[in-house]
Amino acid sequence: MTGGRRSFPVLLAALLMLVSMAPAVRRPLEASMTAQMLGQLPVLVAVGWLAARSLSARVLARVERWNRSGISGLILATAGAAFWMLPRSLDASTSQPLVAAGKYLSVPLLIGLPIALSWRRMGFVIRGLILAELVATCFRLGWLYRISPIRLCSNYGLDDQQRLGGYLLAVGGGLLVWLGWKLLWGRFETPSAARPQEGRRYWEPVQTLHCRMPASVASLRSAPSRSLERKERATMARCIEVIPTARSA
Amino acid sequence: MTGLRTALASAALLLGSAAGLAAATDGFAAFTTETARRVAVRRHPVELPPVTLESDAGTRFTLGDLRGRWLLVDFIYTRCPTVCSALGGDFAQLERELAGPIAQGRIRLVSISFDPAHDTPAQLSAYLGRFGARNAAWQAARPLTVEGLRRLTAAFGVTVIPDGVGGYTHNAAIHLVDPDGRLADIFDPGDPERVSETVLGNLDP
Missing domain, CATH: 1.20.5 (Single alpha-helices involved in coiled-coils or other helix-helix interfaces)
Incomplete structure (x- = not known):
């Protein structure tokens, strides 16, 4: 693992952070509720996610000891997200400089970074739960913003809130379609695969469980056969999907 | 482990x-910010800044001059087609329901404009006329300086944003100021009965 592969995302994170802090960018992003919730906050989450790659393997290993299956990171990120979903937090961050500074620090560090350190550790079920909850949150908030006659943020108008509601419904719908597509045709890693492997950094692909093997061996899968060696049987049992290679080697 | x-x-x-x-x-x-300011003033009433106002009659005063009485204060602009009309209606009803204590000089109503450039004393007077204000106990007023307006809205927690078509979006509410000149409670518009009950409950027998 060279520094070069690591430094591009980190540079990108720094660049995104600086650009989003520039007054000429920040002002329009905070001028509407829609731009703040669907533009500024996701960018800051991405900054934290990318910045995670600056961490050394030693730090990662240390964090991992306290973050089995990504549970601790998930709790931290959820709490951070809950805080930044409060209408009064959005209001305060546009009118109080101290809260604004808090936003620029806490959204990357308390949401983006923990998600980056935890996502690959999480099992299939937890990931599914989070994505389903994300979709549900988009729909709940979107619906609320569409129909509420009351402005939730003092700094933003009702038309802005209703427009954001529409966008949130669209985002939730898009996520749902993507999730459905992934469930039907996508590939998943099992929790055992999500466990750390020796010397692997968290962003490197986990060992695939889509096993390629000679067609002659693959065809034996449905009928576990004594003709397979014990090691081959064990490998096969861990495969989600067996991909036969054209010709037996 | x-x-x-x-x-x-x-x-x-x-x-x-x-x-x-x-x-x-x-x-x-x-x-929300709106609920937060209500919870906050109920726990800790807020001192109000001495900002000079010009009334619909053209006289100058500050809210501090009205100490010793309970004040009901709302923030309006006279061209407002929507929420402030509801507030105006509420104030008209409160003026009727609280007529007794008002006549004794124990309660005053003040409508403060956050659009002082347009809301001259003549406009303010016309506004009061539109809602049938019956006597001088309901005053409309405008701050004389932009700085005064800023200090006043900051103390009351009123946020005003231009709506892009010449009007304003603002959090509409009825504010209760106690005889010590402190902001003590905030009510939603549209429920004047609750306001008058609270005020009457606060009045000394």
């Missing part, structure tokens, strides 16, 4: 987050 450490870390994070969110929402009572 990793499992145990993670359980410990998660428990600590859960407790910390719950405490943090409780602090950020006044004990899960206020999720």
Whole structure:
């Protein structure tokens, strides 16, 4: 693992952070509720996610000891997200400089970074739960913003809130379609695969469980056969999907 | 071991987050800025700045001059087609319902304009006329300086944003100022009965 592969995302994170802090960018992003919730906050989450790659393997290993299956990171990120979903937090961050500074620090560090350190550790079920909850949150908030006659943020108008509601419904719908597509045709890693492997950094692909093997061996899968060696049987049992290679080697 | 450490870390994070969110929402009572300011003034009444106002009759005064009485204050602009009309209607009803204590000089109504450039004393007077204000106990007024307006809206917690078509969007509410000149309570528009009940409950017998 060279520094070069690591430094591009980190540079990108720094660049995104600086650009989003520039007054000429920040002002329009905070001028509407829609731009703040669907533009500024996701960018800051991405900054934290990318910045995670600056961490050394030693730090990662240390964090991992306290973050089995990504549970601790998930709790931290959820709490951070809950805080930044409060209408009064959005209001305060546009009118109080101290809260604004808090936003620029806490959204990357308390949401983006923990998600980056935890996502690959999480099992299939937890990931599914989070994505389903994300979709549900988009729909709940979107619906609320569409129909509420009351402005939730003092700094933003009702038309802005209703427009954001529409966008949130669209985002939730898009996520749902993507999730459905992934469930039907996508590939998943099992929790055992999500466990750390020796010397692997968290962003490197986990060992695939889509096993390629000679067609002659693959065809034996449905009928576990004594003709397979014990090691081959064990490998096969861990495969989600067996991909036969054209010709037996 | 990793499992145990993670359980410990998660428990600590859960407790910390719950405490943090409780602090950020006044004990899960206020999720919006509007609710937060109501919870805050009920717990700690807010001192109001001595800002000079010009009344619909052209006289100058500050809210401090009206100490010793309960004040009902709302923020309006006279061209407002929507919410402030509701507020005006509420004030008209409150003026009728509280006629007794008003006649004794124990309650005053003040409508403050946040559009002082347009809302001259003549406009303010016309506004009062439109809602059938019956006597001098309901005054409309405008701050004389932009700085005064800023200090006043900041103290009351009123946020005014231009709506892009010449009007304003603002949080509409009825504010109760106690005889010590402090902002003591805030009510939603549209429920004047609740306001008059609270005010009458606060009046000394």
